[in-house]
Amino acid sequence: MSNQLSKSRRKFVKSAALTFGGATLLRQISPAWATPEGLTRSSQNLTPSFGDSTLSGDTIEMAIGKESKLIAGSAGRPITINGSSPGPLVRLKEGQHVTINVTNNLSESTSIHWHGLILPYTMDGVPGVSFPGIAAGSTFTYEFDIEQNGTYWYHSHSGLQEQLGHLGPMVIEPKDGDIGADREHTIILSDWTFEDPHDVFRHLKVAEGYYNYQQRTVDDTINDIKNQGLVNTIKERAMWSRMRMNPRDILDVTGATYTYLMNGRDPQTNWTALYKSGESIRLRLINGSAMTYFDFQIPELELTVVAVDGQPVKPVTVGEIRIAVAETYDVIVKPKGTKTYTIFAQSMDRSGYARGTLATSVGKETTVPALRPMPELGMAAMGMSGSHEMAEMGSAKTNNNHGSKANHSSSDVMPEMQNKSIPVDEISIKHSPDGHGPGASMIAKNPVSRLDDPGIGFDGVSHKVLVYSDLTGAIQWPDNREPTQTIELHLTGNMERYMWSFDGKKYTEVDKPVHFKYGERVRLILVNDSMMYHPIHLHGMWMELENGNTPSPRKHTISLKPSEKVSLLISADAPGNWAFHCHLLYHMDAGMFRVVNVS
Amino acid sequence: MNLRIIFGFLLLTATFSSIAQETPESWPSPVKDSLNGIVLFDRLEVSRNNRDENIAVWDMIAWYGGDTYRLYFKSEGENQQNDGEPTDIERAELLASRLIAPFWEFQVGIGTRGELTSESNMENYAVLSLYGMAPYQFEVDSSLIINEDGDISISMEAEYDYRISQTSYIQPRISVSASLSESERFDRPTGFNAIRVGLRYRMEVSREFAPYVGAYWSRALGNSADKLRSTGDPVHETGIVLGARVWF
8 A cells, every 4th residue: 555655656756757737747646645535545445334234133243343434435434333334224023032242343342222222221232321331342242122113223322432423223123014115215314524523522612613604794694684674683683692692503513524424325425215116115214413403305205204213103294304313203205106306304504414316216316405594593592482572582583583484384284283282381390599500501581382393494495394293193102190200300501611411410410310210100391491402312211292192102302492391201111220311412422411210 | 928929029129129220330431521621822913013013922821621620821921023122921820710600710820920031020929810701792801910019900801703704703802901009019000001902803714723914002091101101101002913813
């Protein structure tokens, strides 16, 4: 290799020295040395990071390594599982018993967490909570019964390894093997960076807004003055800056460093899913990214949602789904004729997208939609709905306000949703007396239920966007008891210093786990006191979302919009210690994490 | 027999639930606290004033620590080119810092200032600072300084970043100093001593490296100004600056 390099350099020096009109020549041979692909020769020898293999059966072997692989055309060093990143599809069957031997070939400890699976807590794969982790060079054997079916995924729960591609899809077939469609495709979305994840974390810690290149500038202010007048503009800007909050703080890590991947492929590589004319197709959508909410659509194709987080729901047909980090959605699509469709997932902050194609043969592609404009948080994000200030400001900026959006996307379609009372509306929430301390730069003055609100970023969208209030469980869940224990947790943060916590306290600042009494029915109330979206994940037990529908949908990951409150019912039927955390990787690592002890 | 089964079951449940609660100490913490740090030269510049003097200026902070407690080093100073005078250190401070409110740190430390000469007459002092972001997003560093002689002085700096584009900014900046008690030794009468106002236009080459151009105006105030006038020295100064904001 070094020989090759020096040889080409020598050749270059020689030809440059010998040639008149060297500039032309320089341009011709410059790729060999002057571009970031200085290692082109070796890059060409690299295999792509994705492998697309499937693992099934009663005994599965998985080997974790770190290899140089081709990602989005450049050489990266992802963590691989059996040589690929994302790892192989683990395909199991409901009712089976599985043994999974995970061998760690890394130089550091690792783990695999089976996201969404109901299993004994010692098999859950969270270092420090369920087991000590898998030490370098050793093998850990996971062994458990598969008691459910649906679309799930797996990922490392050690440090920031997930950001390095240590993740993969997991599908569990129902006992009867019926996939509910003629064909199925599994789509796992992820965000890749060539930076060291620890550098990413440091940038967030020491330089707020490091990755945000869509901030408000003088142009936005001038536009606001044109649209809503000087006085309202000044009032609104003054409000945000007095609070020291940033309405463009949508995602912490953006397309400035991320390449968004669909099944390991960048948008140019264009992953293709094939179908035959007349088929119905089940798409198993998994958001396996570290930090990115995706808005998923297939232009000109309706998505019929049949399962959420692996669990069946009554079919609901939409045009677009916001997939929070770690959520999964199963949708049925019915392409027309032999048409070619773009599978499009834009990041919530519109800084980039993942893309693939649904077609009848490989090599086809069609128009890729333009990214929608960068959304901006409305006053509702501050939890001011109903307050005097909100009334004042709301009129100033209805366009960018989420409220107008909710109207057209959900209440128009299902007006009855709006009036349905849900338990959380009746429950008054409490902030800790110190306003959650210095770790919380904001408390929501008046948090509300926003389950019928699709959130920001759907202005001018004419199709229906899925909202949580659309979801109804397809079957009756086994436990119908009224809750006997209520637990309230607030989602708190201080963006300026990148501190993230529950109730203003990081994981390292609390001495006790959250306690669920074994056998009880627990009502968990979550209040988002921050300006950001948070996907909150409970390990080991389902959370039934009290959205007013019966049966309620059940989830392993629940996304909360800024200043939103939700209530969830949990059957504390799984003894042991379980992780409970924000599934934004760097929020979790910053301390937005708890252990739930069921005993 | 039945009793034995029930008893056995209870024992089993008890054992099981006690196992469930135990996390061996040898296990790693699922989430660790992180320690971070930064060295930031907010101003690293050459200025040219209305008397055609070229002055090199630095203004830096560095910190290391966690979310709540941090160790700070702050330093600021200037050196006029070719004037044969030594470098003037306006401050060199080492502080312990604690986060007391979401946007504010309270800092306590020691510092020194003066001209860096061999027969140095440095002013050593203790310092209390309130450091952070005020409402309306002004970055503020205000200090109360008590020197060895017990003289008390105050300094306050505030700056604001106004975004022109995603990578360029207009930054107004103001600094004011005042003395609560007179210091003959260090030539500081009571009252306001000086004010300095600056405006810089900064363009990021990267987040870490951002060159800028700007201008400033400064003048002595109150008794300090009178003193300068009495010796025929100029009371105010204007200048242009060329520099970079750099961090690593």
